[in-house]
Amino acid sequence: MSHFRADIRQRAEELVALYPRQRSAMLPLLHLAQEQDGYLSDEGIAEVAVLTDTTPADVRGTASFYDMFHLEPVGRYVVGVCTNVACLLAGGEELLEHASVTLGCPVGATSEDGLFTLEETECLADCNLAPCVQVNHRYVRTTTPDAFDAMINDLREGRLDHDVPSHGTLIRVKRQGGLRVAKDDVAAERAVAYAARAARAEAAAQAAAAVEIK
Amino acid sequence: MTDVIRTSVTFTVDGRAVEAQPGELIIEAAERAGSYIPRFCYHPRMEPVGMCRMCLVEVDGPRGATLQPACYLKVADGMNVTTDSDKVKKAQDGVLEFLLANHPLDCPVCDKGGECPLQDQTLAHGSGETRFAEEKRHFVKPIPIGELVLLDRERCIQCARCTRFASEVAGDTEIAFAGRGDLIEVASSPTKPFDSVFSGNTVQICPVGALTAKPYRFSARPWDLEQVESTCTTCAVGCRVAVQSSGNRLTRVLGVDSEPVNHGWLCDKGRFTLDSIDANADSLDPLSAASRITDPMVRVRGVLTPVSWGVALAEAARLLHEAGGADAIGAIGGASLTNEGAFAWERFLRGAIGTENLDAQFGDGLDPVLLQSLRLASIDDAACAPVVLTLTGDLREELPVLFLRLRDSFVHRHHTLIELSSGPSALRSLAAHALAVRPGETPAIAHALVSGQLPLGTMVSEDELSDVRAILGDGTGVVIIAGRANLAEDQRLVDEAVQTLAAGLAQAKFLVALRRANVRGALDMGLGPRLRPGRGFDASASGRDTPAQLAAMVAGTQRATVVLGGCVLGNVVDQELATKALEVSSIICVTGHGGATLAYADVVLPATVQHERTGTVTNLEGRVTAVVPKIGAPGAAWSDVAIASELAIEWGQSLGLDSIELTAQAIEETTGYAALSVLQDQAFDGVVMGLNVTPVARHAMDPMAFPGIRSTKTVGLGESTGTTTLLDASTLATTSSAAPTDVTLSKVDVPLADAYAFRLVLARRLYDRGVAMQGSPALTGLVGATRLVLHSSDLDRLGLASGARVLVRAAGGNFEIDVETDDTVLRGTCVAPLGTLDANGFNVVSMMIDPSSPVTQLRLETR
Amino acid sequence: MATLDAPAIVSSRRDFEDSFTLSRYLETGGYCALRKALTMFPEAVAAEVDAASLLGRGGAGFPAGRKWSMLRRSAISYLVVNGDESEPATFKDHYLVERDPHQLLEGVIIAAYALQVSQVFIFVRGEFALGLERVQQALNEAYSHGALGSKIFGSDFSVDVVMHPGAGAYICGEETALLEALEGKRGFPRIKPPFFPAVTGLYGEPTVVNNVETMSNLPWIVNNGGAAFAALGAGRSTGTRLFALAGNVKNPDVFELEMVKNTFRDLIFDPALGGGLFEGRTLKAFIPGGVSAPWFGPELLDTPLGQDEVGGLGSMLGSGSIVVLDDASCVVRATWRIAKFFSRESCGQCTPCREGSGWIERIMYRLEHGGGRMEDLDLLLDLCDNIAPGLTWPPQQTTICVLGPSIPSSVHSALSMFRDDFVAHVNHGGCSHD
Ligand SMILES: Cc1cc2nc3c(=O)[nH]c(=O)nc-3n(C[C@H](O)[C@H](O)[C@H](O)COP(=O)(O)O)c2cc1C
Numbered sequence A: 001m002s003h004f005r006a007d008i009r010q011r012a013e014e015l016v017a018l019y020p021r022q023r024s025a026m027l028p029l030l031h032l033a034q035e036q037d038g039y040l041s042d043e044g045i046a047e048v049a050v051l052t053d054t055t056p057a058d059v060r061g062t063a064s065f066y067d068m069f070h071l072e073p074v075g076r077y078v079v080g081v082c083t084n085v086a087c088l089l090a091g092g093e094e095l096l097e098h099a100s101v102t103l104g105c106p107v108g109a110t111s112e113d114g115l116f117t118l119e120e121t122e123c124l125a126d127c128n129l130a131p132c133v134q135v136n137h138r139y140v141r142t143t144t145p146d147a148f149d150a151m152i153n154d155l156r157e158g159r160l161d162h163d164v165p166s167h168g169t170l171i172r173v174k175r176q177g178g179l180r181v182a183k184d185d186v187a188a189e190r191a192v193a194y195a196a197r198a199a200r201a202e203a204a205a206q207a208a209a210a211v212e213i214k
Numbered sequence B: 001m002t003d004v005i006r007t008s009v010t011f012t013v014d015g016r017a018v019e020a021q022p023g024e025l026i027i028e029a030a031e032r033a034g035s036y037i038p039r040f041c042y043h044p045r046m047e048p049v050g051m052c053r054m055c056l057v058e059v060d061g062p063r064g065a066t067l068q069p070a071c072y073l074k075v076a077d078g079m080n081v082t083t084d085s086d087k088v089k090k091a092q093d094g095v096l097e098f099l100l101a102n103h104p105l106d107c108p109v110c111d112k113g114g115e116c117p118l119q120d121q122t123l124a125h126g127s128g129e130t131r132f133a134e135e136k137r138h139f140v141k142p143i144p145i146g147e148l149v150l151l152d153r154e155r156c157i158q159c160a161r162c163t164r165f166a167s168e169v170a171g172d173t174e175i176a177f178a179g180r181g182d183l184i185e186v187a188s189s190p191t192k193p194f195d196s197v198f199s200g201n202t203v204q205i206c207p208v209g210a211l212t213a214k215p216y217r218f219s220a221r222p223w224d225l226e227q228v229e230s231t232c233t234t235c236a237v238g239c240r241v242a243v244q245s246s247g248n249r250l251t252r253v254l255g256v257d258s259e260p261v262n263h264g265w266l267c268d269k270g271r272f273t274l275d276s277i278d279a280n281a282d283s284l285d286p287l288s289a290a291s292r293i294t295d296p297m298v299r300v301r302g303v304l305t306p307v308s309w310g311v312a313l314a315e316a317a318r319l320l321h322e323a324g325g326a327d328a329i330g331a332i333g334g335a336s337l338t339n340e341g342a343f344a345w346e347r348f349l350r351g352a353i354g355t356e357n358l359d360a361q362f363g364d365g366l367d368p369v370l371l372q373s374l375r376l377a378s379i380d381d382a383a384c385a386p387v388v389l390t391l392t393g394d395l396r397e398e399l400p401v402l403f404l405r406l407r408d409s410f411v412h413r414h415h416t417l418i419e420l421s422s423g424p425s426a427l428r429s430l431a432a433h434a435l436a437v438r439p440g441e442t443p444a445i446a447h448a449l450v451s452g453q454l455p456l457g458t459m460v461s462e463d464e465l466s467d468v469r470a471i472l473g474d475g476t477g478v479v480i481i482a483g484r485a486n487l488a489e490d491q492r493l494v495d496e497a498v499q500t501l502a503a504g505l506a507q508a509k510f511l512v513a514l515r516r517a518n519v520r521g522a523l524d525m526g527l528g529p530r531l532r533p534g535r536g537f538d539a540s541a542s543g544r545d546t547p548a549q550l551a552a553m554v555a556g557t558q559r560a561t562v563v564l565g566g567c568v569l570g571n572v573v574d575q576e577l578a579t580k581a582l583e584v585s586s587i588i589c590v591t592g593h594g595g596a597t598l599a600y601a602d603v604v605l606p607a608t609v610q611h612e613r614t615g616t617v618t619n620l621e622g623r624v625t626a627v628v629p630k631i632g633a634p635g636a637a638w639s640d641v642a643i644a645s646e647l648a649i650e651w652g653q654s655l656g657l658d659s660i661e662l663t664a665q666a667i668e669e670t671t672g673y674a675a676l677s678v679l680q681d682q683a684f685d686g687v688v689m690g691l692n693v694t695p696v697a698r699h700a701m702d703p704m705a706f707p708g709i710r711s712t713k714t715v716g717l718g719e720s721t722g723t724t725t726l727l728d729a730s731t732l733a734t735t736s737s738a739a740p741t742d743v744t745l746s747k748v749d750v751p752l753a754d755a756y757a758f759r760l761v762l763a764r765r766l767y768d769r770g771v772a773m774q775g776s777p778a779l780t781g782l783v784g785a786t787r788l789v790l791h792s793s794d795l796d797r798l799g800l801a802s803g804a805r806v807l808v809r810a811a812g813g814n815f816e817i818d819v820e821t822d823d824t825v826l827r828g829t830c831v832a833p834l835g836t837l838d839a840n841g842f843n844v845v846s847m848m849i850d851p852s853s854p855v856t857q858l859r860l861e862t863r
Numbered sequence C: 001m002a003t004l005d006a007p008a009i010v011s012s013r014r015d016f017e018d019s020f021t022l023s024r025y026l027e028t029g030g031y032c033a034l035r036k037a038l039t040m041f042p043e044a045v046a047a048e049v050d051a052a053s054l055l056g057r058g059g060a061g062f063p064a065g066r067k068w069s070m071l072r073r074s075a076i077s078y079l080v081v082n083g084d085e086s087e088p089a090t091f092k093d094h095y096l097v098e099r100d101p102h103q104l105l106e107g108v109i110i111a112a113y114a115l116q117v118s119q120v121f122i123f124v125r126g127e128f129a130l131g132l133e134r135v136q137q138a139l140n141e142a143y144s145h146g147a148l149g150s151k152i153f154g155s156d157f158s159v160d161v162v163m164h165p166g167a168g169a170y171i172c173g174e175e176t177a178l179l180e181a182l183e184g185k186r187g188f189p190r191i192k193p194p195f196f197p198a199v200t201g202l203y204g205e206p207t208v209v210n211n212v213e214t215m216s217n218l219p220w221i222v223n224n225g226g227a228a229f230a231a232l233g234a235g236r237s238t239g240t241r242l243f244a245l246a247g248n249v250k251n252p253d254v255f256e257l258e259m260v261k262n263t264f265r266d267l268i269f270d271p272a273l274g275g276g277l278f279e280g281r282t283l284k285a286f287i288p289g290g291v292s293a294p295w296f297g298p299e300l301l302d303t304p305l306g307q308d309e310v311g312g313l314g315s316m317l318g319s320g321s322i323v324v325l326d327d328a329s330c331v332v333r334a335t336w337r338i339a340k341f342f343s344r345e346s347c348g349q350c351t352p353c354r355e356g357s358g359w360i361e362r363i364m365y366r367l368e369h370g371g372g373r374m375e376d377l378d379l380l381l382d383l384c385d386n387i388a389p390g391l392t393w394p395p396q397q398t399t400i401c402v403l404g405p406s407i408p409s410s411v412h413s414a415l416s417m418f419r420d421d422f423v424a425h426v427n428h429g430g431c432s433h434d
């Protein structure tokens, strides 16, 4: 009855296991739900609520705090153009306007073919190559209108498929293996370490006292 | 918890030295010292979040005086707090201006206008003109976030009171903040709306008009409202309420912050079912629970016909005389009466007529003598007990505000809950242990708990049992909440279990989870076989309880029966027996509401109901509080005291109970029960009978914490001192010197389980088809349909999916019904809700029940 | 002339294309420091860090050694690494997670050992898709290399590291908001007290939160000793630091410079560094440490790049990002954009920040785009004063966290430095730069 595909569900369960409390897996799970559906569907939200032992309202409320989560369907490519100070000084606003013309949709909307959603972003921390553009959170480093148009063409024609997976897929490198350190072992290990440390501190204090007496 | 302050830190507020408890918040301690600090998000019943920043004050620290939130910072010895400096004033004015920046100027059409803390603050401190020249933030105007609550996001000031209530207090996190920055909003999920049974509390504590309740919206302006403080009698928790009306029309009920009882909270049924009292002029059909009964009636040629009181009383007296002797007369019901009403009827029925056949319960409670012999616990005792053992149904459905008090104990104070579980419960996820008790096993499990001997065949494991036994010990610090988890399980089985626990856990105390309004008061006034007013009993006497009376009616030995409030057919599980009984006996119904029973009534005497009458009531812990009328009763309705007294005169004997005050006085003088004392000093939290609980004076209520309630210290009630000394409640009243073990109970044998059948758990629902729900258009649609709920593995075994229909072969015949899964239902059992109807409006529950057996077994087949 | 002879402590692999791989890392001395640390007592490692006087690189500049010493002793404690870098024009952690994830990991494991913490979370900004993949790859490699997991490198020390992706919210860089995000909640900064995560942090347990760059310094410190680190720089500002230079300069980039030994002038104008302004432009102003910092004018160009040196002049070195504005750019527009950023990124808890930032942003919008009024200028200042009373530095707060006072710091400094520009906008009915 899972909404998640079997592989996604399995990864979801692995994720939950990485955290001391299941709710902590919220953000990675939401990324995963978005990876499957391209956005956060009601079904995806409901499944995350179960996996994190919360409610749909809670999950939705949490997700809506974060810009990267989309509660409505978006294009296959979410194109973000930064207009924050560094990019502003380098023509970010103008590039955003240009992008809007190229994609034929206003900022915040999805192009007619459903392929692109255009966003104005805050600083993307790539300010040496301003104005900065990301597609599905991959830097495409196209700072001029022409380069932007060429990049859009490449996307349309699948030439960037390798670099830019469809929207929602964030981390393509999977974690290999879960936690390796057993909780009980840690407690024991820590107890020994703390005791040893206390003994050393004690010894050091005695040594210092001895020096003082001398 | 009491008012007594353990003084141990001293700090300075505005130059004055103030003593405070360690850990107390500045905002509270300063207020006590006379410096009121403005606030919005702070609410005394919830964890502070320090978000609105309205309460900023200057606090001296290592880096000089800095602005700090008084609602969040705790006092410390030597701390220096300034609440009135220019810097504080500027900061607070700044916050107020920011709050108003985007706030719409729709006060004239806003429900909160006139009682709005934001409006009040603005009038008191605001500059009068706005510097905000921008376009205000816009949202779509009110959107429903649940069945009963609407949200106007433009008015929201993001104080998080509603969301905190939902998650922290109620545990229904179905509303949460969404969005960020100045687009932050409260939101519910489109797939799972905010349908908490506590949703109305969010409306009450919203400091602006952002949350409004559908039933109240636009119905009144605050300045037209008059208010009294009273007690809610929708269930036996007895929450203290402010009842408000506009003229003779009830408009609103708000929760009053009673420290020992409800902490200001109410359930939606208690809050919103006002229409059932005064707004149902449309319904005239006496057989409908939505109707009010306003005229005396007698049956003339088969038809109930309005008559004068004189005619009706004469006819009633005639029927009673005609019955032929005291034992041919009986009375069923009484839980909806006040203590005074119950006492008057007891004096008439037992005192004047001499019958012992009285029962305020409908066969769905516990043995009243056993109950009177238990060591009692208060709600506070239960909420503070390190260990609570429940032997009840789902408390959220049965006694909602008790559920809130307990939930707080388990969630925030980490007390231990052990559930004897027969079906789903909203507390389950908080329980340290939930011991499975299948129908019929209740006495055996109770016995196992005290003896350690696990009988064969239960679902409880040895390990589980020994863990629980270790926690329970000899019962020290344990409060047992006992009620009827399953109305399809014979009462005597539960009685036996309670007796076993009381005997085996010598130190444990009991809170009895009886549900009906004033059932405790009615029993305390003697409306039960073998009982005597003032919580006394004569264990050697014998009288018929409700099931026995019904049987006697059918047998022809009980020929006249008085039905005291409450509908027999609406309450007795064995409908077939009840119908037959009503058909043959003369029936005198004393009631304010219509109902199916009236089809069999020979005389109907209209009575006043809640919010129309004066008197006292007793909640499940034994707390006596006052009920105060807010509106006049419709038509010719009389108080129950008046009806009983006049009928007694017609019968031929005066009770001497000529007014409610005189009745209260008689109760107090003859039994020591605190009726008159409480009636004369209505504003405080009442007196707990049989427990040494110090009465405490109520603080004036902070209108910011409980907007809409005018100070309950004064409104309509006179100044309460809270120092009533007429009584020492601990020495009171009862002749209950007997121990639980002295009470003789009848034994009953449980048939062996039928491997092919499911044992039925019949569970109460808050939203049932009772008078309150049917009479309230806003809520009546919330009554769920009857479904059978099974464990998923059982459903799999039957080859069924959730939502499918099954064929049920039951004692009363075969029928079809929808099934659902819930894995907290025990395997081999099925749960059905009492007081609901199936999809075709059919009461299938009465068909399921097997009255010939102490447990009901159902066979389920796929269609 | 800039002083460029200090060793590259965190950017030594800058010139390798494959700097992020384990093989390159091992070839260039990787994980030696960790092996060395494991031969030392944990407290000795901490002592080296203390001796290094390593100031936190996340913005607040709190000494890492001091912070570590505050960690409450408890059966469970956590180390959380802050890689949320979202302060506008700050892009040095981006460089570190993408280009040198193993160096970060090695630092993290060393810290975990010194702190005796067995579970670490590395919070990486969600928009760093490549960075996230690189860190995850590095984690996988480190596990198989034996540098992570149970009994690392055969020692008695075991540690797990989990990478936690952010999801787009600047405020999650604030350490308590970050912990909330890590607990799966909305990123609302926690109200103080408790003041220090080291006492009450993740799940209420003691937690050290350190920045990515702070961590990345640790391998060098262990290899070379705290004293060698402290020998670089001057005063409290020791070692080197990554400076992210952005805005109207010829060569915006991340540069590792010895602390204090260079000035803002060196950074902006040295041909080997910023390379100066574009032809014909003169410097109007610069922001010395992230956009939450008050601005500096050209007269302060010779201020050394040191924490106290900048702090003493009423601003901060903060996140180490320097934004340069030349005379052709519009300060009103820049200020409006910064206000817009803070308004968008306010978490929304505190009334002054939530409502005040939105209000200020809208006034600034009008000033820039037409519709500004002369009285708006004083209104702006008063609104700023209501968020950060007194408009002092460091700011006083009416809010829970210091995002609130961040708008006032830029609006107030821009308005006091360039009131004429604001007045011109009012008179002109908007911006005249277009
Ligand atoms: C609004 C706000 C944003 C912050 N953003 C970041 C950030 O992106 N990265 C960071 O390391 N620290 C950030 N900080 C500082 C952290 O709260 C914290 O001081 C730092 O991570 C501690 O690490 P350090 O001691 O190693 O510098 C921010 C603080 C505030 C108030």
Ligand code: SF4
Pocket (backbone or CB within 6 Å): C171, C188, C189, C345, C346, C347, C348, C349, C350, C351, C353, C354, C399, C400, C401, C402, C403, C404, C405
């Ligand atoms: S100052 Fe702003 S960002 Fe910080 S907690 Fe308050 S509202 Fe949130």
Ligand code: FES
Pocket (backbone or CB within 6 Å): B038, B039, B040, B041, B042, B049, B050, B051, B052, B053, B054, B055, B056, B069, B070, B071, B072
């Ligand atoms: S911040 Fe203290 S009352 Fe809101």
